[in-house]
């Protein structure tokens with residue numbers, strides 16, 4: 001099997017039920033050969049999943065249940081209709097001090113619940129400026145991706161922290177360098193690492209999507225702001241389908 005193409009939208013803390021009309025519009029733009037995923041806020045997971053589009057959470061707890069006010073278990077996401085969960089997003093790593101080990105434990109919980117883990121890695125601007133990007137990514141991959149990862153249960157997303165929500169993107173060469181490293185490390189560690197879907201995320205827009213999808217080992221995108229409106233997300237889906 002080859003890596004599947006995936007256009008994933010991360011709605012972050014945006015959207016109320018009024019936003020569900022966008023899902024209907026996005027569904028009309030679905031393309032053969034390109035998987036779709038919407039990760040809405042937890043309050044909308046069930047409603048989005050009910051529309052028949054693959055749906056993901058944005059985090060889960062490492063434990064299956066218990067006294068963890070405000071948290072959500074992988075099984076609960078699954079019960080609400082989710083098939084995926086984003087883990088280790090830089091906003092979680094920063095806002096909630098999530099370590100690589102915590103992300104890996106969440107990924108194990110996600111796999112046990114039958115969810116596909118979308119595990120995020122990415123360097124800060126200071127780390128890039130210091131020439132540490134490849135070391136940072138390699139360390140995050142080693143620490144955040146659990147041994148039970150397979151191409152069927154895990155997707156990786158490279159999201160440079162400095163490119164998220166800023167309108168800035170790395171050069172194609174910089175993206176290519178990181179995705180090649182990811183492919184190498186995953187292939188060396190996992191029997192089917194060559195088939196794992198690798199996403200790029202960070203200021204993906206209709207205007208830059210086709211260029212980014214032409215980069216080797218970029219199998220799709222994890223899109224923030226431009227996934228909130230079908231008018232922005234649909235051309236990105238079309239660009240991926242055409243890549």
Ligand SMILES: O=C(CO)COP(=O)(O)O
Pocket residue numbers: 010089159163164165166167201202203204222223224225226
């Ligand atoms: O963080 C992101 C997706 O998870 C990227 O967000 P933007 O597309 O808004 O830069």
